[in-house]
Structures are given as structure tokens and as C-alpha cells.
Amino acid sequence: xxxxxxxxxxxxxxxxxxxTPRLAEIAYKVVSVDxxxxxxxxxxTLSLENDVLVVHFQADQVKSLRTAITSFxxxxxxxxxxxxxxxxxxxxxxxxxxxxxxxxxxxxxxx
Amino acid sequence: MVCALGIEGSANKIGxxxxxxxxxxxxxxxxxxxxxxxxxxxKETAKHHREAILGLVKSSLKExxxxxxxxxxICYTKGPGMAPPLLVGxxxxxxxxxxxxxxxxxxxxxIGHIEMGRLITGAQxxxxxxxxxxxxxxxAYSNKRYRIFGETxxxxxxxxxxxxxxxxxxxxxxxxxxNIEQLAKSSxxxxxxxxxxxxxxxxxxxxxxxxxxxxxxxxxxxxxxxPQEEEVNNYSQADLCYSLQETIFAMLVEITERAMAHCxxxxxxxxxxxxxxxxLQEMMRIMCEERGGKLFATDERYCxxxxxxxxxxxxxxxxxxxxxxxxxxxVTQRFRTDEVLVSWRDD
Numbered sequence: 054x055x056x057x058x059x060x061x062x063x064x065x066x067x068x069x070x071x072x073t074p075r076l077a078e079i080a081y082k083v084v085s086v087d088x089x090x091x092x093x094x095x096x097x098t099l100s101l102e103n104d105v106l107v108v109h110f111q112a113d114q115v116k117s118l119r120t121a122i123t124s125f126x127x128x129x130x131x132x133x134x135x136x137x138x139x140x141x142x143x144x145x146x147x148x149x150x151x152x153x154x155x156x157x158x159x160x161x162x163x164x
Numbered sequence: 165m166v167c168a169l170g171i172e173g174s175a176n177k178i179g180x181x182x183x184x185x186x187x188x189x190x191x192x193x194x195x196x197x198x199x200x201x202x203x204x205x206x207k208e209t210a211k212h213h214r215e216a217i218l219g220l221v222k223s224s225l226k227e228x229x230x231x232x233x234x235x236x237x238i239c240y241t242k243g244p245g246m247a248p249p250l251l252v253g254x255x256x257x258x259x260x261x262x263x264x265x266x267x268x269x270x271x272x273x274x275i276g277h278i279e280m281g282r283l284i285t286g287a288q289x290x291x292x293x294x295x296x297x298x299x300x301x302x303x304a305y306s307n308k309r310y311r312i313f314g315e316t317x318x319x320x321x322x323x324x325x326x327x328x329x330x331x332x333x334x335x336x337x338x339x340x341x342x343n344i345e346q347l348a349k350s351s352x353x354x355x356x357x358x359x360x361x362x363x364x365x366x367x368x369x370x371x372x373x374x375x376x377x378x379x380x381x382x383x384x385x386x387x388x389x390x391p392q393e394e395e396v397n398n399y400s401q402a403d404l405c406y407s408l409q410e411t412i413f414a415m416l417v418e419i420t421e422r423a424m425a426h427c428x429x430x431x432x433x434x435x436x437x438x439x440x441x442x443x444l445q446e447m448m449r450i451m452c453e454e455r456g457g458k459l460f461a462t463d464e465r466y467c468x469x470x471x472x473x474x475x476x477x478x479x480x481x482x483x484x485x486x487x488x489x490x491x492x493x494x495v496t497q498r499f500r501t502d503e504v505l506v507s508w509r510d511d
Contacts, residue, residue: 079259079262079263082258082262082490083255083258083259083262085491086254086258086490086491086492086493086494087251087494088494127210127214128251128255130214131214131217131252131255131256132255132259134218135218135255135256135259135260135263136259136263138218138222139218139221139232139259139260139263139264140263146231147225147226147229147230147231148222148225148226160194160195160197160337160338
């Protein structure tokens with residue numbers, strides 16, 4: 054895929070720190086699974102620096118760079134929320150507190 | 165003993181279910197409902213799911229009275245479906261799997277429906293009619309695969325109903341199909357519509373265009389001019405709903421009956437969101453009884469997309485030894501029912 058990206062690519066490096074190296078590694082594994090869409094011509098390189106997840110984007114066009122970064126952030130935010138709410142195995146207990154069901158335009162049913 | 169948590173989010177429903185040895189412990193779900201006349205789009209649906217999913221995981225664990233370490237496997241829908249909402253389920257499933265150190269398993273959505281239907285109804289080896297907003301398939305099990313006998317060659321039956329509901333501006337709450345079903349009950353005036361069965365396959369897009377012309381005469385006049393006298397009709401919305409249901413359900417009953425005759429089967433199982441339509445169940449039951457067969461169907465808790473079916477199918481896979489490397493925990497928009505090796509059935 055690299056060969057399809059020009060000599061002077063648009064680049065962006067994002068560094069995301071986590072509370073512990075273990076959580077950074079989890080994030081690294083979670084986001085590593087998804088490949089960039091083939092026709093996007095974006096190269097995404099992930100690496101770990103102790104407790105920091107480093108993401109390096111290279112793209113031919115600014116537009117495709119933006120698209121790739123936007124979808125990356127959507128995944129990252131969901132991942133961070135999941136870690137915040139369920140992370141650090143201290144949470145391995147029965148849930149008893151009440152749950153707030155936010156969200157508009159949503160129909161809820163206890164199926 | 166397998167205890168599984170399942171995450172489903174391939175369309176406009178986001179659901180979490182927990183099952184232990186075939187016993188339902190939790191099944192919670194939220195539906196993204198759009199205003200009348202509008203369908204759900206991938207990006208907005210994914211946003212809805214992102215906002216709802218973590219609360220649902222909590223509710224399900226609370227309802228099941230389980231702690232994360234009680235789970236043996238986390239299952240998520242791998243496909244088929246819309247990629248952005250599928251990815252929401254996959255990201256949370258991957259993260260939970262690593263946080264809690266529990267194996268992860270990707271499940272085919274259609275297999276989830278079939279196995280859930282078999283569990284709830286107790287049907288042993290039925291011909292399966294899988295009808296929903298994204299899929300229309302007649303399926304029979306043979307030699308470790310769920311084989312597709314017939315399917316739609318264009319849009320799904322549920323898509324046809326949903327889009328017709330949009331044309332006549334019916335509410336999407338609780339679902340467009342439900343509102344069509346209710347409206348159809350107040351009519352018995354049958355309007356002749358095209359009937360499109362091609363061998364074992366069916367087609368709905370032409371019927372949709374035809375009925376769109378009847379519902380909104382003149383709107384598409386540039387495309388295919390109809391004779392003037394047909395421009396004005398006094399068909400009510402109820403007449404159209406009734407006639408649409410009768411026609412497309414008759415098509416489904418026909419191909420299901422042919423599959424039964426071919427396989428020598430006397431059981432039919434209806435699964436998928438359209439499967440909770442009571443008129444479809446009634447028509448199918450009449451056909452089954454005439455052949456000395458039996459119909460199995462479930463209600464909206466298990467018919468409509470839910471996390472429980474993913475948990476159950478995943479638990480069956482896990483029990484029979486299926487494992488998935490973490491790198492394969494991606495999602496795929498296209499994933500056919502017959503791609504899955506049914507390792508958990510011995511017949």
C-alpha cells in the first residue's frame with residue numbers, strides 16, 4: 054500500500070497516553086484489528102511507547118487523512134469510555150447502582 | 165457449562181444478551197428510531213449505538229446478577245450488516261475481552277437468528293425462513309452447513325415493507341412493519357399486485373415501485389406513464405398495506421413450501437424481524453397444517469435482532485471447540501449463512 058502513497062504525503066502523528074502500559078497495550082490490540090479501507094490510500098502505522106499509543110497516518114490527500122483520523126477517533130473514544138467504565142479488574146463485582154439510559158430517538162425494551 | 169455475553173449491532177438495534185447453558189439471564193435492547201418518512205443511515209445509527217452500548221452492558225450484567233469473571237466467552241456480530249454500527253459492537257467486544265481476559269468470538273448474524281429460533285421453539289431440523297430488513301432466505305440444514313435454498317434477488321422483504329411505510333409516512337415506532345400490520349387489519353380489499361417468484365428466489369423491488377405508483381399517483385410519472393384512468397384511485401393506505409402483505413407473504417409461503425417438499429421436512433421455523441408479523445405466521449401455519457407439518461415461530465423478544473441470539477450461537481460454537489484469534493475480530497458487511505461450518509450439530 055505504501056507504494057501508492059506519494060513521496061510527499063500528508064502526515065499526522067497522534068500520541069494517546071493511557072493510565073498504565075497494560076491499558077495502552079489493550080488499546081493497541083483493539084485498534085490494530087481494523088484495516089484501512091483499500092481505496093482510501095491511507096497508511097496507518099501503530100506503535101507503543103510504554104503507556105502511550107502512537108498512531109502515524111500518511112495519506113495522499115488531506116481529505117482522506119481527515120476521514121481516516123475521524124473514524125480512528127470514533128473508535129478511540131468508544132474504547133476509552135469502555136476502559137473507563139469497565140477497566141482495571143477492580144470492577145469485577147456485581148453491578149448494583151442504577152443505570153441512566155441516555156440517548157435520544159431511541160426506543161427501549163427489556164426483551 | 166458455557167456462560168456467554170453477546171453483542172448485536174448490525175442494523176438499527178443495539179442489544180446485549182447473556183445466556184448460560186440455554187438459560188436466558190438477560191436480554192436488553194435499544195432501537196434507533198427515525199422520524200416518519202426517514203430510514204436509518206449508517207453514521208447516525210453508529211452514533212446511537214455508541215451512546216447506548218455501555219449502559220446496556222451494565223444493565224445486562226445487573227439483570228443477570230453476574231460479574232465479568234463469571235463469563236466464559238464474549239460474542240459479537242461479525243456480519244452481515246452495516247459496517248459502522250457493526251464496528252461499535254466489535255470495538256466494545258474486543259476491549260472487554262482484553263480487559264476481562266475472556267475469549268472473543270465473532271458470530272454470523274443469520275446463524276444467531278437460526279440457533280435462537282431453534283432454542284426457543286425446540287424445533288429440531290426445520291426449514292428456516294429468515295426474513296428481516298436486510299435478509300430474505302429459505303434455509304435448510306445439511307451436512308454441517310445451513311444451506312440457502314432460495315433468497316431475494318434484490319431487496320429484503322423487510323426493506324420493501326420499511327420503504328413502503330416511509331412512502332406513506334407511517335411511524336417507525338416501534339417498527340414500520342408493525343404499523344403496516346396494524347393498518348392492514350382494517351382492510352380486506354385486495355388490490356392485484358405483481359407476484360414475483362423466480363424458481364426458489366423472490367424479488368420485491370418491482371412490487372415496491374408498483375405500489376409506490378398506486379400510493380402516490382403521478383409522482384413518478386416521468387418514468388413510466390400509466391393510463392390516465394389509473395392515475396386516480398380510491399385505494400386507502402389500509403388497502404395498500406393489506407394487499408402488499410398478502411402478496412409478499414404468499415410469495416414467501418410458496419418458496420418455503422417448495423423447500424419443505426424438496427427436503428421432505430415437516431417443520432418450518434420463521435426467524436428475523438419480519439417473523440413476528442402475525443399475518444405471515446398465520447399464512448405459514450395454514451400451509452404447514454395442510455401438509456401435516458408444524459410451524460415454529462417466536463415473538464418480538466427473540467425474532468427481532470437481539471444480543472441473546474449472538475450469545476447463544478456463540479456459546480454453541482464455543483462449546484464445540486471453535487476459537488478465534490484476536491486478529492480476526494474484524495467486521496464484514498458481507499458474510500453468507502453458508503460460510504459457517506456448523507460444528508455444534510451432530511446430525
